Amino acid sequence: MRKQADQQRRRTGESRGPSRFDTPLPKRWPLVVAIVVCVAVGSVLLERWSRPVDQPEHDQNVLPAQPREQATKPPPVCPVAATHQELIAQTKKIGDRLVEDFPDDPRAITLAGHICWALDEPARARASWEKCTQLHPDYAAAWTALGMDAFRNGDFDKAARYLESAYRLTPKMADGDLFMMTDALMSTGRPEEVVAVLEPLRKTQPASARAAVALGHAYLQLKEYEKAKREFLEAVALDPGSAKAHFALAQAYARLGDEPNARKHREQYAKLKASEMAASDGMRVDRLKADLVDPHRLAARFLTWTAKIYAVHDRIDEAEQLWVTSLAIDPGNAETRSLLERLYLAQGRREEASEVARGRGRGQAPSRKN
Numbered sequence: 001m002r003k004q005a006d007q008q009r010r011r012t013g014e015s016r017g018p019s020r021f022d023t024p025l026p027k028r029w030p031l032v033v034a035i036v037v038c039v040a041v042g043s044v045l046l047e048r049w050s051r052p053v054d055q056p057e058h059d060q061n062v063l064p065a066q067p068r069e070q071a072t073k074p075p076p077v078c079p080v081a082a083t084h085q086e087l088i089a090q091t092k093k094i095g096d097r098l099v100e101d102f103p104d105d106p107r108a109i110t111l112a113g114h115i116c117w118a119l120d121e122p123a124r125a126r127a128s129w130e131k132c133t134q135l136h137p138d139y140a141a142a143w144t145a146l147g148m149d150a151f152r153n154g155d156f157d158k159a160a161r162y163l164e165s166a167y168r169l170t171p172k173m174a175d176g177d178l179f180m181m182t183d184a185l186m187s188t189g190r191p192e193e194v195v196a197v198l199e200p201l202r203k204t205q206p207a208s209a210r211a212a213v214a215l216g217h218a219y220l221q222l223k224e225y226e227k228a229k230r231e232f233l234e235a236v237a238l239d240p241g242s243a244k245a246h247f248a249l250a251q252a253y254a255r256l257g258d259e260p261n262a263r264k265h266r267e268q269y270a271k272l273k274a275s276e277m278a279a280s281d282g283m284r285v286d287r288l289k290a291d292l293v294d295p296h297r298l299a300a301r302f303l304t305w306t307a308k309i310y311a312v313h314d315r316i317d318e319a320e321q322l323w324v325t326s327l328a329i330d331p332g333n334a335e336t337r338s339l340l341e342r343l344y345l346a347q348g349r350r351e352e353a354s355e356v357a358r359g360r361g362r363g364q365a366p367s368r369k370n
Contacts, residue, residue, distance in 0.1 A: 092119060094306055099128070101315075106132050106139040108309050113145060115302060122149060133165075140169035144177050151180050160184035167197070175210070182214050186221070194218035209239035216248055220255070228252045236265075243272035300330035304339070316343070331359070 095112035102108035113128030126149060132142035147162035163181035167173055173181070182194045198215040205211070216231030232249035239245060246269040253262035307322035323340045326333065337356055344353035 092116070094302060095128075098306060098309065102309060102313060104135065105309065105313075106136040106142060107312075109135070110139070110142050110145060111302075111305055111309065113142075117145075117149065118298065118302075122153075125149065138169060140166040143169070144173075147177070147184070148180065151184055156184045156187040160188055160190070175208075179210060179214060182218075186214075186217060189221075191218035191221040195222070207234065207238055209235040209242055209245060212238065213242070213245055213248055216252065220248070220252060223255075225252055225255045229256065241272060243269050243276060246272060297330050297333070300326040300333050300336065303329070304333065304336045307339070311339075311343075319343075327356075 092115070095115035098108040098112045109128050109132040113125040113132070116122075116128060117125035126146065129142045129145045129149070132139055133146065136142065143162050143166035147159045147166060150156075150158035150162060160181065163177065163184060166177065167181060178197075182197060185191070185193045185197075194214065195218050198211055198218070201211065202215075212231045212235035216228045216235065219225070219228035219231060229249065229252040232245060232252050235242060235245035236249055246265045250262045250265035250269060253259075253265065303322045303326035307319040307326065310316075310322065311319035320340070320343060323336055323343070326336045327340060330336070337359070341353045341356040344350070344356065
């Protein structure tokens with residue numbers, strides 16, 4: 001039907017009607033500045049999303065199976081909007097439109113919540129995630145998001161409950177989520193549950209200093225000091241520069257009455273901690289520099305993940321515009337570039353696909369031909 005309509009428009013000279021994104025999209029560049037306003041929140045979110053946040057599954061299926069006729073409208077541009085309020089409003093519209101267009105899609109509801117969370121609207125974020133768990137109780141990403149929010153707010157009881165719900169649905173959690181859950185369990189006095197989660201992973205996962213320290217602390221609380229020492233020794237062997245591992249090992253030796261070894265690792269901890277403090281000023285400068293760049297990347301990620309959801313629902317034109325805009329904001333985003341290149345290849349637009357490929361490393365967004 002769509003192809004017949006396009007053919008009819010070509011015969012009559014009628015131009016193709018605007019996409020839903022044609023009007024507001026030129027204002028989507030303000031997304032970057034809006035994120036800068038909440039860079040403190042954004043930096044936390046980036047840490048969380050470097051694992052990343054839930055992405056639409058089955059990337060191989062987000063592109064059309066058959067080539068589609070090339071669109072004639074020009075690429076979106078990204079001017080800076082005039083007012084601060086407009087910047088915030090344009091950012092929020094991404095999440096609002098997702099929920100409006102796909103009210104039953106758990107990916108859309110969860111991503112809309114993350115957008116609210118990034119813009120310092122935690123109540124709206126929680127409402128989105130709670131709605132998702134009610135509509136789709138088997139969607140682990142929504143439980144994880146609620147757990148993250150509760151953990152950041154210091155509500156470790158809720159954090160443990162939400163993250164355990166996610167863990168039951170997807171035992172292969174990202175490391176950051178897994179250790180957030182074990183920290184919440186330890187903070188609520190449940191070391192035996194930490195052991196029940198982490199001990200089996202010793203047989204199935206690569207050795208990890210972080211996991212060894214977490215498991216060692218659980219054994220320390222359970223007064224199983226030999227097992228705690230075993231874990232902390234493994235952590236020190238895996239990461240000799242870890243001040244936390246040396247301090248924990250000193251605690252285990254002290255509980256076992258081995259004062260010489262306890263003193264040895266306390267001294268090593270003090271040396272490592274002093275080195276960390278000496279380097280802290282430089283690290284703060286590096287973090288500041290990273291914060292100046294990260295909001296651009298965060299904005300691009302919002303657009304890329306939003307586009308994936310539109311593509312899954314066969315809203316390809318809107319997905320394309322969002323990917324183009326995302327690539328303009330962050331030309332180094334390899335995921336976005338790959339998705340856009342694959343889209344053009346699937347549609348038979350080989351010249352544009354080649355242009356995207358040639359732009360690698362040069363920060364070039366693709367052009368569109370009339």
